[in-house]
Amino acid sequence: MRHRYSILFFPLHVIVDSLSLNVAFVGAYLLKFQTIEGVSTPPYTSLWLLFNLIWLIEVLILKPYVFPRQLFKAGHLLKKMLLLTAIHIAVISMYWVAIRGYYYSREHLVITYALFLSLGAALRIAGLVFLREYRARGYNTRRYVIVGYGKLAASIHSFYETHPEMGFRFHGYFDQPTPENVGLIKGTYNELLSYVEKESIDCIYCCLTYMDNDRLKVIADHAEAGNYQVKILVDFRGFLARGASVEYHDFLPVLNLSSQVLSDFQVNIFKRSFDILFSVAALGLGMPIFFLLAAITKLTSAGPTFYAQERIGQGGKPFKIYKFRSMYTNAEQSGPVLSGGLLDNRITPWGRFMRQTRLDEIPQFYNVLKGDMSVVGPRPERQFFIDQIIEIAPEYRSLLEVKPGITSIGQIKYGYAASVEEMVQRLRYDLIYPKRRSFFFDMWIIAQTLRVMAQGRGK
Template structure:
């Protein structure tokens, strides 16, 4: 069974990591001392080859231990590759720091610091490559029907259906759902090839056979009074048991938990930008970015002002009330792209394709998103951010808050000039529900790296968009 294979595989993985660490260190030494481009630091030649390589007695087991602490030996069938790469980077960074501290503690000032840096870079690259090769190899064998994990679902619910859907869509994970046990749904009922095998009490006969690798408890909400008994029964059999809640539409993919004197508390929504350091860092980027943006784009804005003035009657800047952070209204600035109209006409609907209200210059400005440039002043004033969910008018906020679940979550952060939804094509007259899905993903998974990625992609995908009318 897979339980035995996993033990041997972990040992093999550990051995591969140890070899990669030793190889990376050896390559770093060769590059440092044996290449034509070798740069000798003062004093480093005072150490012998034996002294340098004796460090491997500490480095190899030390790095394997660090990889263990960073959970790099736990099964990650369905874990995204980027999380493994992140763990590799963190473990190596901590490893180099500890090695430098150790050298300082033993007062070894002749050990080459550049060799350590070269080792750091090479080891990250080679470990990432080796683990990617192992991951790709395992995925290939799992698609061919080897190294599979057999799972039984207890309870027919939305959670069970979503779990089966994802398993079927990702054969490289190597999961096979044997069936479902449920008391409400008749036996023989099929969902995407998975059959309801019988009642939940059948666990008493199925578990002793020991032919399963996992039990996934996917009870419907109305059956949660049976949860404790079922989990207790599964754990007594020694089968790995996991719980897939039937309220995943409420709980995010990475819930924020608290320990209230032994009582686990799950926060329904974790917003990284509520952290003061994150907030300050993002605001600093907004101030510097908007200030630089105003200076760089000032010639374009000046030309745009002249074009609007020369081609249509009315003000250059169009101000419209939008809903921002914590549901507070603010005036958002844009270059005017429509003919002058009454306020009641302005508010009746958003712009659609071939809207007769848009001027000829306005069409160009909207198509290239140049009409959004005045929002750099909103960002400088703290009403908006460079990246975030796009703000909406109050009347649409009132409408969507009743129609779309979790719509108001977007107001827990500052609205943005560009956003995750926009670079994925959801702007203009597109699905509001899909837009909100992308906005919530951004809010729950915010990092400075994600902001940089969005700003970078905006240059290539966000300015010119087929949905910008």
């Protein structure tokens, strides 16, 4: 049976929230009255039953636990919980006024909701972390194929490869054979439906850029019988990057291409505050380690402890980036040269260790405090290489709209680039970041970076 455990998510959510609500109610009574004897006797018996009844009705009407995997995030879960709790408070308040239940302790009610929100939020975040790790390890997965091969198809594949915690497993591209896709496709359009049935595929992504409506209709018509979802990919990226928006005329979606300023003030302020606090904590708590790294760098090879180099930041503004020196001095006498990886003979033995563990990047917390960089963001490059990258991948310009960072998705998934071509490959990962900026996404990137450092897998 496909996804035999997924159907348990809804009842599990209901049970967990119901238990949390009851624990909060009894716990608040204990905190207020230093006993629980009266909680099961009138008048609190009726209030206790009403608490559970209202919550059950909310769950049945609003269905708050149904989320697609792409929206199964802490923010969505907590917002939904806050909404349900607000409705619950409103109904209880009306009941309290209607029956003139002034004999109920208002302090007990306040403590109940405070405990419930705290417990519910903690359980949701813990469950989310567990489920993401569970799916990243290959359990509770969804199988998908992509119809049509090209840049748009590669983008959705890259997205799920970058986010294994969503639990989507790729089973191949399907397209008509061409010289460009030889050896890259799983099969043709005619072989698609039989493969979907044989491999129990859950989702088919259809790229309208590479297929016609007749083929899409055939796939959609068989969806119910084949027990799979059909999702359509349309490439609006070039328009949306210029500030386009979607308007709805009744049920008809209309893309508005008028230019507009897209500025998320709250995200930027919150991110800058986090950058400052995190950098101060890292520099303050890690000061003994920094002095040790500086001393070893100085003693193991001739030259300065720190290395400064001009990079291009947000909006194309140049700045000086700082690192612990990992190469011998005069490594670029003949001009800008990319590192040839850990086997580059310009890298010192100690520098090789620092690069593997990313310890050479630590001085960049100073850049973060100055405002040149962020803790998380696409890696900054030199203008010499940016000019070459843009010739191959013009979409790189969009990365200059956000502040560069110490660590990024590209650093985690790809690492140091030894050529412009490798820089372009790393770029495919970093392009995801500007569209998905959030506190929890930054936390995930930082956690993955710490794992790479601990395992010494930086390349």
